[in-house]
Amino acid sequence: MRTLTVKRIRLQVSREELVRVRRGVYADQPCGDEEELRALMLCLPPEAMLTRQSAARRHGFGVLREDQVHVQLxxxxxxxxxxxxxxxxxVLPVQPVLVGGVPCVPAVRCAVELARTLxxxxxxxxxxxxxRSGAVTQDELIAELSAHRSLRGVRQARELVPLADGRAECRQESQLRLVLIDGRLPPPEPQLWVHDRDGIRRYRLDLGYRERRIGIEYDGLSHLDRERLRHDRDRMNWLHANGWRMRYFTDRDLYRRPAHIVATIxxxxx
Structure with a gap:
């Protein structure tokens, strides 16, 4: 750490020997996102800690893009x-944890707060x-819910925590599963493996009903690749030949006509 006079700082900034990161915080070279975050924390009260989407990213489960920094005081x-x-x-007391040297709301508190507010x-x-990230378990989430009683959105969190499943591999798969559950259909199994007659794993489906041999897939941009298309056609033909009825949905179905998904399944x- 160096102590410089205001005059000296201004001189070094004018010579591009220092870069202003935040008000009162300077660096001797351009900063990336991590350095900018640390500079921001230096400008905040000592009680500040990352929360919501910012803490979730640091804990390893930040599925939503958020450019702003969320802190709790x-x-x-x-x-x-x-x-x-x-x-x-x-209003809830909390002991911060250090993640990469930055104070954060603990993972289980962060997850339940987001479950209430998203x-x-x-x-x-x-x-x-x-x-899925291993940051929390479902039992820990259920236990944390009691601390949030009477807070805004806790009813939603209580409904969703029992539905959480770490097998889901992407945001759209989770959303598709929720659309079906909210449509009062049986919860489908995430990442369902289909075996051949010898019991060897052949293909994994996004979602499915094993006993009814119904598979459900979300088609994103990756399915537009020519090589992926060839693989998908081989896969589709094999599943059909082995008694599986497949249903495919896209972003238009998921975000514009969820009722169509429910009716189809x-x-x-x-």
Missing amino acids: PAAVPRPRLPGLVVHHS RRLDALPMLDAAI RAALA
């Missing part, structure tokens, strides 16, 4: 006003990712 601490900063006052279609993918199950 005790209710009695004034709210700083800095560019790119979102401040959340919390829209429903984004909350389940986040919970699935939290379990309900008809297949019937």
Whole structure:
């Protein structure tokens, strides 16, 4: 750490020997995202810790893109006003944990807070990712719910935590599963393996009903690749020949006509 006078700092900035990262924080070279985050934390009260989407990314389950930095402060601490900063006052006591040297809300607290405050279609993918990352377990999430009783959104969190499943591998798979559950259909099995007659694993489906031999797939941009298309056609033909009825959906179905998804799978199950 170096102590410089204001005059010296201005001189070195003018010579491009120093770079202004944040007000009162300078570096001797251009900074990446990590250095900018650490510079921001230096500008905040000592009680500040990362929370919500910012903490989720650091814990390994940040499935939603968020350019702003979310921090939590005790209710009695004034709210700083800095560019790119979102401040959340919390009434729940919490002991921060250091993740890469930056104080964060613990993973289980972060996950339940997001389950309360995100829209429903984004909350389940986040919970699935939290379990898949190993940052939390479902039992830990259930135990954490009791601390949030009477807080806004806790009813949604109580509904979604029991549905969370770490086998889901992407946000759209989790959302597709939720659409079916909210449509009052049986919960499909995520990442369902299909075996051949010798019991050898052949193909893995995004979702499915094993006993009914119904498979459900989300087709994203990766399926537009020519080599992937050839593989998909071989896979589709093999599944059909082995008694599987496949149903495929895209982003248009998921985000614009979820009722069509429910009706299609309900008809297949019937």
